[in-house]
Amino acid sequence: MTAKNSKTPRESYTIMNEIVLPNDTNTLGNLMGGRLLHWMDICAAISAQKHSNNIVVTASVDSVSFKESIRLGDVVTLQAWVTRAFNTSMEVFIEVYAQNIPKGEMIRCNEAYYTFVALDSRNKPAPVPELKPETDEEQKKYEGALRRRQVRLILAGKMKPEDAVELKNLFV
Numbered sequence: 001m002t003a004k005n006s007k008t009p010r011e012s013y014t015i016m017n018e019i020v021l022p023n024d025t026n027t028l029g030n031l032m033g034g035r036l037l038h039w040m041d042i043c044a045a046i047s048a049q050k051h052s053n054n055i056v057v058t059a060s061v062d063s064v065s066f067k068e069s070i071r072l073g074d075v076v077t078l079q080a081w082v083t084r085a086f087n088t089s090m091e092v093f094i095e096v097y098a099q100n101i102p103k104g105e106m107i108r109c110n111e112a113y114y115t116f117v118a119l120d121s122r123n124k125p126a127p128v129p130e131l132k133p134e135t136d137e138e139q140k141k142y143e144g145a146l147r148r149r150q151v152r153l154i155l156a157g158k159m160k161p162e163d164a165v166e167l168k169n170l171f172v
Contacts, residue, residue, distance in 0.1 A: 006130040009138045012051040012082040012092075016043040020074045031070035036096065037061070039078055040112060044092040047080040048116035051090055052128040056116040059089060060152055068109035070098040080114075083138070084145030088125035089117045091145045113148060 016039065024035045041058055048056040070076060080094040096110035120126040133142040147166045153159035154167075161167075 014047040043078040044114040052118035054118040064112040083141040
């Protein structure tokens with residue numbers, strides 16, 4: 001049982017399905033990347049809202065991988081969950097699968113990490129509950145989240161590389 005001010009990743013777990021229609025595709029019949037990013041942002045935001053019980057805004061998107069094409073008529077399944085909560089922000093991991101139902105094929109085609117900030121009623125950053133990972137996979141993503149956060153902050157110019165203790169520990 002978790003404390004009142006903490007949640008498990010399962011409590012933020014979100015599954016969303018979409019079907020790829022002609023208006024979603026490029027001239028090759030593939031899902032446009034921008035449409036997929038739009039769906040990913042929505043699914044990940046729902047997950048962050050479930051965790052924080054607040055409206056959230058996207059702060060960053062990183063490590064987006066377009067591994068396989070998604071075709072016209074495929075059913076796209078997006079799965080997102082919070083991997084770590086900080087003070088007012090949360091990291092959300094999202095996986096994307098494409099399913100060709102007539103062929104009975106399903107492939108994992110994309111993944112990404114999103115960062116969201118929770119907002120209060122005045123649109124100011126709001127504190128979020130801590131996250132209590134339970135499974136080995138949840139623990140692994142939780143531990144890696146601090147390093148990923150430090151990379152984001154360095155790239156955004158909000159942290160000096162010499163202050164990134166977690167990253168330094170990888171090389172010491």
